[in-house]
Amino acid sequence: MNDFIDLTADSDDDQVNAKDQGQSLLAKFLKPSQFLPSTLKRKSPHDSVGNGGDGFPKVISNGTYKPASDEIFTVKNEETNPLSFFGNGSDASSRGSSVSLSKKEQQRRESLSLDPPKKQTSSSRDSSNQAQRKRASNSEDEIRVPPSTSPAPPTKCFPAVSVVVPAPTSKNKVVLSMKKSPRKIKRMSSASLESSGEESDPDKPIGLKTKYYPLDLDKVRAAKGRYPQVRTTAAQHVAVTPFHRPGNVRSAQSKLFYLRENLDRRLRAIKGPPVTMAGEWNGTSLASNFEFINTYKLQKGVARVPDEFNAGCGCGPYCDPARCTCLSQEEDTEERMVAYERKNRQLVLKDSFISKKTMIYECNSYCGCGKDCWNRLVQHGRTVELEIFQTGSRGFGLRSPDPIVRGQFIDCYLGEVITSAEADLREDAASSKNSPSYLFSLDFIHMDDEDPYVVDGKRLGGPSRFMNHSCNPNCKMFTVSTHHGDSRIYDLAFFALRDIPSGTELTFDYNPDWNGDRNEDPNAVKCLCGESQCRGQLWPNQRKSTKDD
């Protein structure tokens, strides 16, 4: 007699034999009452039976079902079961159903497809069992079915045990369905799209549902704010760099903006207080290739007297107006003429000096005095803000947003310093005799053997180059020298003849030696100063430079 039952018997005959053997064994060791159907008991967590690690036996149905601990039902013998359950549900049912399952229970299981009523063929059951074993072996926690070669448990310990797999709850059904049926991908054909009520569009990609693959995905994303918003910017707010070219500018407004930016860049190159262009500027060009400069630009044939020919005073830290050798002297009395004085803590031209025609000699680097000496004013540069504006009939003009007091220094006339011969050539080459002239002769000191230099502010110049002529001017040009040994190059400095309210056009007399004759030259440039005592012309004749016609 065999002591072991081969639980892995494959054929029906083997199973029958094993069943018969088990029953005979049971009959041998157990009383008849112990064959009766066992009592269904809900497994309690406190029961120590089982080998599930947590005190629960693990029940496997069809290799997939693991009921929750509070849903496990076992058929338990009244006596202590020395063996924990092993095997799977099919094995258990094949062994125990004939002895413990009621007919009603059997029908319920069949309705749940746990025990198919259809008799399995040997081959299909074999493959099913193999698959179940394979699945069981893949799970670490599941009880493994011993291979067919492993010995059966000792018969003396074999109890009459049967297992009833509980009816799956709705929760368990979900688990079953999830494990049993793989995830299905629903495929749709164009026919199914039509039948599902969607429009049949020949241009639509077949098989793609626009619900999941929207054709207007960019719009959907834009609506969600995925893309940065498009912003429109006015052209005048766009920063224009010097690399922008007028050819790239389309509108007149943006062209004017470009020109202003370009002009502002050039104006910012001027040293001292700001020089600006008035807001009503219509874009009229200052001059072709005009650039602002801060000092004279000496051109070919022009040279300064070497510095060793310069000289200074020996007054010490503070110059004595009565003895400073820098100052010019009155012709008659040889009294030293003091050009500047302090008024309201500001250094200005003395009232007594405004009417004079003498050159102003300021202290220089050879003097013992410091930079705060009262005889240093023009050399410190401009102190007032200036604004270029359009006069209308006289081209550009110059004014200051600051109020200017009488005697206040305004600015120097700057430009290229050229020879008289060069100045004549430039004037002759001018396209029109009435074109603006920017030539200023440095002829204050007359020299028999040398022609004076000429300052040309046409291409290079300072803001004072925009000062127009007036027959009743509010400014006057003075010659100022810091190099006392150089009689050919000196400064042309503008001073206020009277208090000038802010915004008033700054003007000076282009021909201060005018003798009062109204000897009009029909070719002379007409004066448009508008003053009541207007002379009618800027210069005695059409020539503006050194050469007399």
Ligand SMILES: C[S@@+](CC[C@H](N)C(=O)[O-])C[C@H]1O[C@@H](n2cnc3c(N)ncnc32)[C@H](O)[C@@H]1O
């Ligand atoms: C040194 S520029 C003065 C700035 C000039 N208005 C401009 O737009 O560049 C001298 C020229 O200005 C013009 N101008 C100056 N004063 C004038 C006046 N009172 N009447 C007419 N034209 C004048 C003449 O064309 C003259 O040749």
